[in-house]
Amino acid sequence: MKVGYLGPKGTFSYEICKNSYGEEIEKIPYKTIKETILELQNDEVSEVIVPIENSLQGCVTETIDTLIENENLKIVEERILKINQNLMAKEKYNFEDIQEVYSHPQALAQCRNYLQNNLKNATIIETPSTALSAKEVSKKEFSACICNLECLSEYNLKLLEANIQDNSLNETKFWKLSKLEKDITDANVITMLFSTKHKPGALYNALKIFNDNGLNLTKIESRPAKTKLGEYYFLVDIEINNKSYEKPLEELKDVVGFYRILGKYKKSNET
Amino acid sequence: MKVGYLGPKGTFSYEICKNSYGEEIEKIPYKTIKETILELQNDEVSEVIVPIENSLQGCVTETIDTLIENENLKIVEERILKINQNLMAKEKYNFEDIQEVYSHPQALAQCRNYLQNNLKNATIIETPSTALSAKEVSKKEFSACICNLECLSEYNLKLLEANIQDNSLNETKFWKLSKLEKDITDANVITMLFSTKHKPGALYNALKIFNDNGLNLTKIESRPAKTKLGEYYFLVDIEINNKSYEKPLEELKDVVGFYRILGKYKKSNET
Numbered sequence: 318m319k320v321g322y323l324g325p326k327g328t329f330s331y332e333i334c335k336n337s338y339g340e341e342i343e344k345i346p347y348k349t350i351k352e353t354i355l356e357l358q359n360d361e362v363s364e365v366i367v368p369i370e371n372s373l374q375g376c377v378t379e380t381i382d383t384l385i386e387n388e389n390l391k392i393v394e395e396r397i398l399k400i401n402q403n404l405m406a407k408e409k410y411n412f413e414d415i416q417e418v419y420s421h422p423q424a425l426a427q428c429r430n431y432l433q434n435n436l437k438n439a440t441i442i443e444t445p446s447t448a449l450s451a452k453e454v455s456k457k458e459f460s461a462c463i464c465n466l467e468c469l470s471e472y473n474l475k476l477l478e479a480n481i482q483d484n485s486l487n488e489t490k491f492w493k494l495s496k497l498e499k500d501i502t503d504a505n506v507i508t509m510l511f512s513t514k515h516k517p518g519a520l521y522n523a524l525k526i527f528n529d530n531g532l533n534l535t536k537i538e539s540r541p542a543k544t545k546l547g548e549y550y551f552l553v554d555i556e557i558n559n560k561s562y563e564k565p566l567e568e569l570k571d572v573v574g575f576y577r578i579l580g581k582y583k584k585s586n587e588t
Numbered sequence: 589m590k591v592g593y594l595g596p597k598g599t600f601s602y603e604i605c606k607n608s609y610g611e612e613i614e615k616i617p618y619k620t621i622k623e624t625i626l627e628l629q630n631d632e633v634s635e636v637i638v639p640i641e642n643s644l645q646g647c648v649t650e651t652i653d654t655l656i657e658n659e660n661l662k663i664v665e666e667r668i669l670k671i672n673q674n675l676m677a678k679e680k681y682n683f684e685d686i687q688e689v690y691s692h693p694q695a696l697a698q699c700r701n702y703l704q705n706n707l708k709n710a711t712i713i714e715t716p717s718t719a720l721s722a723k724e725v726s727k728k729e730f731s732a733c734i735c736n737l738e739c740l741s742e743y744n745l746k747l748l749e750a751n752i753q754d755n756s757l758n759e760t761k762f763w764k765l766s767k768l769e770k771d772i773t774d775a776n777v778i779t780m781l782f783s784t785k786h787k788p789g790a791l792y793n794a795l796k797i798f799n800d801n802g803l804n805l806t807k808i809e810s811r812p813a814k815t816k817l818g819e820y821y822f823l824v825d826i827e828i829n830n831k832s833y834e835k836p837l838e839e840l841k842d843v844v845g846f847y848r849i850l851g852k853y854k855k856s857n858e859t
Contacts, residue, residue, distance in 0.1 A: 351700075371812070372812055372816055375649060375810070378697075422693055422714070425714070429622075441713075441714045441715075442711065442712075442713050442714065443712045443713065444712075486816055488817045490817055517804040517827075518799055520808065521796070521798075521805060524792050524795060525792070525796075527792075533789060534789075534791055534792060535818065536818065536820070537791065537808065537810055538810055539646070539808055539809055541641075541642070541644060541645065541646045543643065543644055543755055544643075545643055545757055546641065546643045546668060546759045547807065
């Protein structure tokens with residue numbers, strides 16, 4: 318068995334991957350979230366770990382949009398990781414000497430106020446992952462990166478400041494994806510994608526079906542349908558617990574354009 | 589009167605600003621969306637133009653999150669602009685010679701496939717606006733930027749390729765914000781922010797009030813409440829047309845944690 322993750326070594330996805338699979342499982346790093354998911358679609362790996370939502374920045378749109386475009390993939394597990402972002406560099410530079418700051422757009426966004434207050438004049442450089450910024454910065458003078466503490470030893474860097482995120486309640490939710498649907502006996506949530514028909518009350522009528530059948534909606538995310546402004550796909554999490562959801566799904570067919578179950582799995586309680 | 593926009597000259601926000609105000613109005617460029625909105629909050633300008641949503645990339649989270657944190661600002665107008673992204677540089681370089689590509693994260697995301705297919709090995713550098721990437725690139729060898737066609741002459745650049753966005757249906761919605769609520773007689777939409785109480789059916793019960801009062805929900809966006817994963821603010825657009833919405837707002841008080849009207853304005857029909 319081979320599993321894929323948003324690499325290189327030292328990303329938060331890698332941390333989940335290490336905790337989730339034994340030593341003997343081959344772990345393959347990919348350069349972007351999109352590539353990670355596409356290599357699962359192409360059967361290069363059996364499962365992948367990707368970030369889906371952060372408590373400060375919201376949904377990871379690259380993950381959702383790639384899942385929307387690839388129909389055969391299933392969420393089989395959810396994991397939550399407490400995130401600490403850290404500023405590192407090749408040497409112990411003073412802040413005023415740092416000319417460039419490298420990181421993943423999500424990590425940069427989580428530290429937006431910190432950067433504004435401490436490194437206002439540095440150029441911000443986007444990298445496809447946090448650990449890749451560490452790898453880059455390990456070869457550059459007067460540059461810093463924002464990443465997981467694991468990168469300190471992995472890339473032989475010096476810590477300039479720890480825990481620099483704008484809010485201490487920084488958690489990221491990850492999904493384990495697979496092509497094979499697993500029979501998870503204690504599954505208590507389904508994640509579903511649907512579009513609405515273009516008429517008044519369309520979204521309300523879809524949500525009414527869940528409510529009338531005693532199914533609680535715990536999350537709704539809208540993503541552009543990429544047709545025109547104002548047309549959306551909706552991604553919802555529905556608590557199923559032990560309830561039947563076959564009948565509501567039948568009813569749903571009449572009110573939505575299409576729907577797709579992205580997974581039936583157990584919600585993570587770790588925080 | 590002074591108005592602010594996400595600058596410098598040549599951004600899409602600048603284009604809306606030019607079309608929206610006469611020559612005699614002083615237009616002040618700011619470096620980030622957040623700064624633009626905060627300078628309105630600080631009374632440095634009377635109105636500002638900011639992007640709020642793109643048909644390919646979805647909501648501009650920096651705009652929403654800054655609006656959530658600043659309570660006195662009102663949406664007074666909506667404008668929609670067709671967006672074409674273009675690749676430019678100081679000279680007519682071959683693609684394989686381009687080492688860096690500069691642009692705003694939204695523009696980069698709109699051209700993600702194009703970049704992957706044509707400039708896979710170039711370093712991606714995030715700038716606070718599209719036009720700022722043009723300004724930077726006008727001083728750099730072997731670098732390219734992605735921006736509005738207006739930047740060609742503004743920064744004396746050469747066009748490498750026009751219309752490089754991944755999908756031709758690329759439109760951005762902008763809001764004009766003010767501290768003064770305007771009495772817009774043909775207003776047909778309200779945008780509202782609310783949180784839900786933490787109990788089953790909470791979001792459904794809020795949406796039910798609008799539906800039961802004949803008010804159609806045309807958009808819902810969830811943003812993290814920045815407390816913990818799974819807690820959200822909801823931003824909704826409600827078509828009011830000539831209907832009264834005072835009674836439903838009264839009812840809403842009983843089911844939501846808080847609510848705030850962000851504006852009552854006329855929907856743009858331009859596409």
